[in-house]
Amino acid sequence: MAGPPVVIWKQEVERLLRYRELVPRLEEALGKCSRRDRAEVIQPVRTSLPLQKHDGFLLLMPTYMEKDKVLSTKLVCFYKREDGSTLPAVQATVVLLDPEYGNVKAVMDGEVITGMRTAAVSAISAKLLMRPEAEVLAILGTGKQALSHYDVFTEMFLFKEVRVWSRTRQGAERFCRSVSGPVTVCASVEEAVRGADAIVTVTRSTEPVLFGQWVKPGAHVAAVGACRPDWRELDDVLMKEAVVYADSREGAMTESGDIILSGAEVFAELGDVINGTKPSHREKTTVFKSLGMGVEDAVSAELVFDQWKAKASKP
Numbered sequence: 001m002a003g004p005p006v007v008i009w010k011q012e013v014e015r016l017l018r019y020r021e022l023v024p025r026l027e028e029a030l031g032k033c034s035r036r037d038r039a040e041v042i043q044p045v046r047t048s049l050p051l052q053k054h055d056g057f058l059l060l061m062p063t064y065m066e067k068d069k070v071l072s073t074k075l076v077c078f079y080k081r082e083d084g085s086t087l088p089a090v091q092a093t094v095v096l097l098d099p100e101y102g103n104v105k106a107v108m109d110g111e112v113i114t115g116m117r118t119a120a121v122s123a124i125s126a127k128l129l130m131r132p133e134a135e136v137l138a139i140l141g142t143g144k145q146a147l148s149h150y151d152v153f154t155e156m157f158l159f160k161e162v163r164v165w166s167r168t169r170q171g172a173e174r175f176c177r178s179v180s181g182p183v184t185v186c187a188s189v190e191e192a193v194r195g196a197d198a199i200v201t202v203t204r205s206t207e208p209v210l211f212g213q214w215v216k217p218g219a220h221v222a223a224v225g226a227c228r229p230d231w232r233e234l235d236d237v238l239m240k241e242a243v244v245y246a247d248s249r250e251g252a253m254t255e256s257g258d259i260i261l262s263g264a265e266v267f268a269e270l271g272d273v274i275n276g277t278k279p280s281h282r283e284k285t286t287v288f289k290s291l292g293m294g295v296e297d298a299v300s301a302e303l304v305f306d307q308w309k310a311k312a313s314k315p
């Protein structure tokens with residue numbers, strides 16, 4: 001008889017999850033997704049429930065990995081929120097189940113998982129698609145995702161300069177106080193991205209903020225915001241000039257305004273590049289359109305649970 005589920009909350013998840021273990025698990029999971037083998041991953045396009053009164057959405061993200069014996073679902077709410085609002089834009093919980101019996105093994109905070117797995121997948125996109133001689137990273141937006149992207153990008157790559165742009169001075173100042181290394185604060189998006197080799201867009205904008213005319217040919221863009229079919233972060237010029245990669249082709253065609261409204265073609269999934277079935281076009285301008293996938297949460301939560309069990313079994 002299974003016992004009650006364990007509850008693993010934010011600070012514990014923060015203690016247990018490390019990029020050096022998370023990144024290889026995510027790479028493996030992305031490869032499995034793109035093989036479309038239902039014994040490896042079943043992950044339907046997520047259900048999205050509008051919370052119209054609150055200008056938000058609830059997303060349900062169930063995932064089953066039969067061979068790996070992983071069954072989970074994330075519940076994540078996200079809201080448009082005005083700048084200066086003290087309320088979080090994203091709130092998430094991950095439920096981990098035992099696939100053999102269907103009982104819940106663990107309920108865990110999903111905020112740290114969402115922050116870290118999203119940033120880790122963007123860093124994987126950079127590992128696969130960014131030029132190796134990249135020196136300048138620009139981050140647009142200074143919220144939670146901006147911080148996790150700063151952490152993993154500076155852990156995995158050696159940039160000479162990290163630039164940041166925020167709509168508000170307070171946002172940029174808060175970001176600079178929160179990170180451990182030097183940052184150049186830029187007064188405009190154009191100033192931040194001109195000459196940058198890698199650009200991360202992590203804003204809540206619903207209109208384009210990054211324009212192709214400012215982007216250096218051969219740069220790599222990880223586009224993380226704009227996760228609704230009518231929301232944009234990138235303009236048509238950039239979307240049409242770049243070679244576009246996505247985490248999930250189905251997800252991108254259903255949810256990404258940058259892809260749907262620009263008419264850009266998804267060249268490949270990151271998993272196709274990992275599996276060697278599609279090439280990496282490092283020499284060209286590349287866009288990785290990230291929307292987030294349940295499988296990323298599933299393997300992250302399983303990793304947290306494994307680490308928790310290992311710690312709990314120590315005398």
Ligand SMILES: NC(=O)C1=CN([C@@H]2O[C@H](COP(=O)(O)OP(=O)(O)OC[C@H]3O[C@@H](n4cnc5c(N)ncnc54)[C@H](O)[C@@H]3O)[C@@H](O)[C@H]2O)C=CC1
Pocket residue numbers: 078081083088089090114118141142143144145146166167168171202203204205206209224225226227290291292293
């Ligand atoms: N692809 C994925 O897997 C995930 C995507 N997201 C998306 O990433 C984005 C950032 O998420 P968080 O960092 O958690 O949010 P946050 O609220 O912590 O930060 C959002 C940032 O965007 C800025 N911003 C808000 N409106 C803007 C506008 N109109 N133009 C320019 N900047 C604007 C804010 O000042 C803030 O710096 C959101 O769009 C969220 O939906 C979040 C989690 C996972």
Ligand SMILES: O=C(O)C1=NCCCC1
Pocket residue numbers: 076077078090114227291292293
């Ligand atoms: O994958 C996720 O988690 C999210 N994706 C889009 C916006 C909110 C969270």
